[in-house]
Amino acid sequence: MNRIFHFFFPLTLLLAISTAGRADTSDRLVQLIDYVGVDYSEAVSEGTIVNQGEYAEMVEFTAIIETSVASIAGSPIASELLQQARELGHLIKNKAPAGEVRALAHTMRTTIIHLYDLKVAPDQAPDLLQGQALYQETCATCHGAYGNGNGELGKDLDPQPTDFTEVARFRQRSLYALFNTITYGVEGTGMSDYSQLSTVDRWNLAAYVGSIGVDKEVAANGKRTWQQFNGNDTIVDVKAYAGLSPDEAANKWTKGYALMAYLRTEPEVLFDFKTPPLTVAMNSLQTSLKAYEQGETEKAYEFALTAYLEGFELVEANLAALDTRLMRDIESEMLLLRNDIGTKSPLKSVAARIQKLQLLLQQAQSKMADKGGLTPTAAFVTSFIILLREGLEAILVVVALSAFLLKTDRRDAMPYLHAGWIAALILGLLTWVASERFVQISGATREVTEGVAALVASGMLLFVGYWLHSKTSASGWQAFIQKSLKAALNKRTLWGLAGLSFISVYREVFETILFYQALWAQAASSSADWVTGGFLVAALLLVLLAALIIRFSVKIPLRHFFASTGILLLILSFIFAGKGIAALQAAGEIQQTMLQFEAVEWLGIFPSQEGLLIQATILLASAVFLSRGFFARRQKE
Structure with missing residues (x-):
């Protein structure tokens, strides 16, 4: 267990740190490109150097730009950017017209902003x-x-x-x-x-x-x-x-x-001027269609993603409280639209899909407008469902690990476990504050963060589930468990439990805050207290559920407890894997091959060939784990 933690958890931290570092470096790179694009006209006019000092500066800065771009990891966009950097240097060297330099600088700037999802605007009106x-x-x-x-x-x-x-x-x-x-x-x-x-x-x-x-x-x-x-x-x-x-x-x-x-x-x-999320969705869909008509498939796909991530997703929980069927229909149609664009379906098919979506979104807009903000009942139910849905999986992981430590009389390890989920709550709140004040977190970035965290958690849960279940088949299993626990739960392993607790909770926290932000925006003033009420009731139910699981699990015989807990963690690994792949597909990071069936979200099952392949692999591995344990016990008995 400690090996998988020491592989994944530092990797997660390094990704977070390097992302912040790349944002700073990329801002500097954009600054240099902007400077060259604007000031080049002061150095060269009609193919002649008019200011030798300025021209030397242009040559120096384009060399720095090319070196900086060359250090970027090799994605297709980064490779394209490197070609553009070399072309910029070529234009400067050949004293090209200022308009050409300015146009290329603009293209490069746009590419970098897109590549690194840079924050390019203030969060409030400048004074x-x-x-x-x-x-x-x-x-x-x-x-x-x-x-x-x-x-x-x-x-x-x-x-x-x-x-x-x-x-x-x-x-x-x-x-x-x-x-x-x-x-x-x-x-x-x-x-x-x-x-x-x-x-x-x-x-x-x-x-x-x-x-x-x-x-x-x-x-x-x-x-x-x-x-x-x-x-x-x-x-x-x-x-x-x-x-x-x-x-x-x-x-x-x-x-x-x-x-x-x-x-x-x-x-x-x-x-x-705050554009309502559903208006953002409808406008983005229209832009997506225009791009597809012009043969710009990648741009069309990007705007289709925006329609979901920056538009509909922000209100889907609120709409679900009013009309669950309509919410599901829109979600499904948006998924099918992205698949149609990704597979380069005929224009007629894409246009018909977008037209259908526009009608569905207008229905949603009408339903939400008719309410003049969510009614008290809708606000309560929506708030209740958001926390219960987002918190249940995280609670199950933390409670299963808590019960394991209590069952094996390792109360000394509980502070590590609690430190993990408490740190996740604190970091989640800090992430929210940072996104409000310092760093712009787009819908795609949120989905990628959730997807990566879910897949890391899935891998760790799969390992821990196997580790727990394997102990049920050991010769002299109870004595072995009691002995091995003292040896196995050393400092590094305890920090591994804390890491699993952390990542299982953190992946839910920021998304939950995002949903509540959208909910507060939609709730009428008379419904605000009901939002709080739904949150508190859901929180109370989660705490009660956690207490009941712990209370009854400690009464289960040790071998059966290890077996059932191992199976629970394997099931959660299956769910997290499906949701992780779906999140990365929603962000457009990995390919999505659509299948014709309706999603079963609470099990993490989505109509995606890639997600089902990962989940089938987990099922097969779990079946092997369980069957080996079963036959080993039969032989010993």
Whole structure:
């Protein structure tokens, strides 16, 4: 048991740490690419070097970009990115037109943001007045009081401080690029980093700097366009507001440049505009269809995923309380749609599937709107089901391990087990806080996290289940167990139990919090107390269930206890494996070969050939374990 823990648990920690490290490195990489894309025009004009210092900097930065990209592990996207980095260096070397360099830099930036799921937008509306105060305090001495690059301390700098009033530069810089520059500075220039500022202050400062070059007349036109928005046209969202330059917005939307100018001056209107999840789903499906019509299969699949992960999934628990059948139909149709796109089905078939989904989503929207928020009864039932469903599997693992320790008189090991699930609760809450304030966790990232954790837990449960059941067939089994427990449950193994407790609980915590966030958003003010009531009743039921299992399990004869606990853990391994594969498939990380039957979610059985193959392997391995134990006991008897 300790060997499997010492393989998987450090791997999980390393993945978490390396993900955070890669996000920081990738932000820096995006910053360099943005810098090259914008400032290259200052170095080369019409194939001629006009500023030797700037050009040398471009050559240096593209070399750093290529080296950084080459260090990325070899996924298809990373390989494509490396080709783009080499092409960027080639363009710089050959003094290509600035437009070509800028276009390639934009493509690379988009690729990196997608590859690492980078956070490109603030969590709240930037405060431009606070940003202005920070600017006067930290930036005006170099960039000038009005942002035109003529500050007293900037006169002797080479290169000169940026003139933020310059229209061409304003059109080419995104707020995300400005945020990265403020965070990391620019090596070899007078621009030092301001990472000591809080994330909120850096976004405030970036937003103010990004508003300096706005033409007031253009912004006024953008305001009129915004006010005419009727809910049917594509609109700038928070990610686009921060992640796109005004020129890129102009290419993406009609009147996009004017809209971006307006939002740079009044960002609070964008953050007040919260698109309902079902609207997100319907809009994403429409975009998916357009992409499929144009032959962009990967893009169509991505938007179909978004429709589920960032749209429907956020309200499916709430809809289930109103109409379970409708919720199941939508979930099933979205799964079939992704399969149709993945297998490149005829356009007519995909279009019909999306049309059917749009009608189902409109029905769901109508049902939820008719309620004006969840009724008290629906709020209570939904809250109750969420916690009971998400908590039951984790409780079973922890309780089975607790009963095992009590049954074998190893109460000294209980603190390790409790430390595991308590740490999972604390880390789950910290993960939620971090996702709200610091790191953007997308639906795909949530599914990948849940899927990986479920598969790791499944492997550990399979091993522990086999380990427990194997003891029932040992010669002189009771004496062997009592003797081996003292030897086997050493410090490393105890930490293995803590690790299993941790990972079994942690995989449920963040998803539970996510569902409750969506539930609070849907519940009417009169239903808020009922949400709390449903949570408390479910929590009480889980505690009662845990107490009953422990109480009755300690009365079971030792050999039968080991056998039944081993079987329970093997069943949980089967369930976790199915749910882990389904989560990774929902995130689009692994292939999904659809089968024609309805999912049995409580058993982790989904209409997926890949998931059933893994589960069949677990069933076969379990059958071998159990049969070997049975025949061994028969021989000894």
